[in-house]
Amino acid sequence: MKTKIHIDLLHDEYKRALIKEKRWVTIIQLSILVAFIVLWEISSRMYWIDPLIFSSPMKIWDLLVKDILDGTLLPHVYTTLFETILGFILGTALGTIMAAILWWSPFLSKVFDPYLVVLNSMPKVALGPILIVALGPTMTSIVTMGAIISVIITTIVVYTAFREVDPNYLKVLQTFGATRRQTFSEAILPSSFPVIISTLKVNVGLSWVGVIVGEFLVSKQGLGYLIIYGFQVFNFTLVLMALVIIAIFATIMYKGVEFLEGKLIKNR
């Protein structure tokens, strides 16, 4: 009985230490953010940094409020967000489908292996000008940029995951006479979900790169357009505001993927 009480106490102490640590992490995280903003504001006002280039948090905030209120900001945000999400989904889905085709036919995978390596090492944004000429200066070419940047790496990573599935699971399915299609849907795909999810996390970042670069090159709307426009008219408050918005939405997308991860792979 004596030990029992002792264990409970120790457990409470342990839990309290955990909570305390977590609280400290949050406090320090917030302090860094606040300190950064305050320091930025002060340095800008005191001309320690050039306010024309680095702007200041207050200016960015004022511009943000103004642009939201007069309704000029949101269309840009919607456009970019739509392009990014579409590019992200297309890139991941096409990459996974290509990985499935390669898994289906080992012969094809041998044939395409060197091409994948070449395509993967090539900087995809360099295709931008060609895409724009080929597909026209429209949203299509921007979404394509967002997708093309992640599709090859997704193919390679997911295909590797498909191949690394424990062959004994496949043996179990074979003893029941499973077809190749059944093998894929019962074992290969579900056991590769963790890898697919982690490529999703990488692809969130990649799609933003593709879309923003695409908008740099061609668009009349979107956050990438705002950045280029701000740069051309030397309005760096606008550039930084666009960056802050991108950071916020990229984080939200990343968190969305994490949520999906929790749903899909809870039982391992």
Next chain:
Amino acid sequence: MGFLEVNDITHIYFSKKATTTALIDVNFTVEEGEFISLLGPSGCGKTTLLSIIAGLIEPTVGTISLENEQIRNNNKKIGYMLQQDYLFPWKTIEENILLGLKLTNQLNDETRKTTIALLEKMGLYNVENKYPAELSGGMRQRVALVRTLATNPKVLLLDEPFSALDFQTKLKLEDLVFNTLKQFGKTAILVTHDIGEAIAMSDRIYLFSNRPGTIVKEFIVPDELRILEPFHARNHPLYNERFQTIWEELNSLENENSHRSPARRI
């Protein structure tokens, strides 16, 4: 003609650099309802042989026939149980045990009920909605047995199914598998390197030599041991006697091997 016939099986693995003869001239016959053990050192091609019998691998030479029908590709009359349970971690226990029925298009209310009843027969209650990670090793191996039995195979191939378990669980599971197979009148082939397990569970034992694997000796387990459950068989005086005989035989095989290739010593 026997129930299951293994005729002149030779299997060679090819790789770029070398060819490996895994099995050479393996011949044996199994009668319906018999329990056979294939005993031999690791790497003697026993698992290859099971894969061939299951129709997963095409042998280089030779044929397998079940009820006078040659086995090709994969045969639904044969169930296979692996060394570890290999339950799919993302499927519930129910989904796992119904997998074979689903894949062979035999899933209906009746087969579902029978299979879940089988789960309870194995002493597993209210686990249908759990995931494999929530079960102990012994429970998982029992679930794997249910999964194998669910499609009602005529022959069961057991590839060291107890070797990954702790000793106590292993003894209990041996009894359970033995009784279940006897009750359903299943024919079984057990691959093992555990002499005691082979004697306690089987009707006949085939001793395999190492590389290339082939049958060097057949032991018939005396009736007194055959009728006993594995756990009780292990306590029978005849058990030790048999154990000694097989042990010596295995040793002499190993000595022969080490004369041939001094590098391999244990």
